[in-house]
Amino acid sequence: MNKIALVTGASAGIGEACALKLAENGFDLIIAGRRLENLENLAKKIKEKFNKEVLSLCLDVRNYEDVEQTINALPEKWKNIDVLVNNAGLAVGVSPIEQGIIDDWDRMIDTNVKGLLYVTRCVSPLMTARKKGLIVNISSIAGKEAYPGGNVYCGTKHAVEAITKGMRIDLLPHNIRVSSIAPGMVETEFSLVRFKGDENKAEQVYEGFIPLKAEDIADSLLFIATRPEHVSINDILIMPSAQASARDVNRK
Structure with missing residues (x-):
C-alpha cells in the first residue's frame, strides 16, 4: 500500500508543487484547498502523470468545524495519513503597524496560525493512534527575522516556528516526527x-535576481519525507543564493 500525504493549500504554488513531487515519488495524495477547480486540475494531472490515487478536499482551514467534519468524514483508507504538510498560508498587505488593516491581520492569523492548528488538531490523533507519522509545517524566513511592513505576517510565522517546536515535544512519545x-x-x-x-x-x-521556485521547496519536503524513521530533519532554512537575509538581496 502506498503511503498517504495530506497537503493543505494545494491549489497553487508550493502546495501544488509538493503534491506533485510526492505523487511522483510514490505517495497517494489528499489535496486540500479553497479553489475546487484548481484541485480538480491537479488531481487529474497526478492521476494521468503518476497513476496515483487522489482525494480532493475543498476546505477552508480557517473554519474549524469545516476542518473537523471533513477529516472525520474521510473514508477509512484515507485516514491512514503518513505525512501532513501544513502549507496553507499567506501574507496580505505591507502596512506599518500604526496603519494596519484589521481584516488583513485576521486573514493572516486565521490562516497561518489557527488554520495550521485546526488541521493538526484533527489529523494528529489519527497519527498517534498508529504511533507513526510526519508533520511538516511550511514556515518562512519571516519566522526567523522581522522586516519593515512584515509585522503581523512575521508574527504569524514566528508563531509557526514556536508551535512546531512545541508540537515536536508533545508528539515525541507517539513516535511522530515534526x-x-x-x-x-x-x-x-x-x-x-x-x-x-x-x-x-x-x-x-x-526583479534583478533568481528567486527560489516552488519545486525547490518540494525537493526539500521530499528529502524530509524519505528519511529513515530514526532520522528527523527538524528545520530547513532555504534561500535563493542571491538572498542573505530577509532584507539583503543581491539584485543586478
Whole structure:
C-alpha cells in the first residue's frame, strides 16, 4: 500500500508543487484547498502523470468545524495519513503597524496560525493512534527575522516556528516526527496576494535576481519525507543564493 500525504493549500504554488513531487515519488495524495477547480486540475494531472490515487478536499482551514467534519468524514483508507504538510498560508498587505488593516491581520492569523492548528488538531490523533507519522509545517524566513511592513505576517510565522517546536515535544512519545521548512523568496502567487492583485508591485519583488521556485521547496519536503524513521530533519532554512537575509538581496 502506498503511503498517504495530506497537503493543505494545494491549489497553487508550493502546495501544488509538493503534491506533485510526492505523487511522483510514490505517495497517494489528499489535496486540500479553497479553489475546487484548481484541485480538480491537479488531481487529474497526478492521476494521468503518476497513476496515483487522489482525494480532493475543498476546505477552508480557517473554519474549524469545516476542518473537523471533513477529516472525520474521510473514508477509512484515507485516514491512514503518513505525512501532513501544513502549507496553507499567506501574507496580505505591507502596512506599518500604526496603519494596519484589521481584516488583513485576521486573514493572516486565521490562516497561518489557527488554520495550521485546526488541521493538526484533527489529523494528529489519527497519527498517534498508529504511533507513526510526519508533520511538516511550511514556515518562512519571516519566522526567523522581522522586516519593515512584515509585522503581523512575521508574527504569524514566528508563531509557526514556536508551535512546531512545541508540537515536536508533545508528539515525541507517539513516535511522530515534526519538521519545519522556512523558505526565503519564492516566486509564486505569494506576492500577488500580498499586494492584493497589483501585478507590477508583485513582479518588482523578484526583479534583478533568481528567486527560489516552488519545486525547490518540494525537493526539500521530499528529502524530509524519505528519511529513515530514526532520522528527523527538524528545520530547513532555504534561500535563493542571491538572498542573505530577509532584507539583503543581491539584485543586478
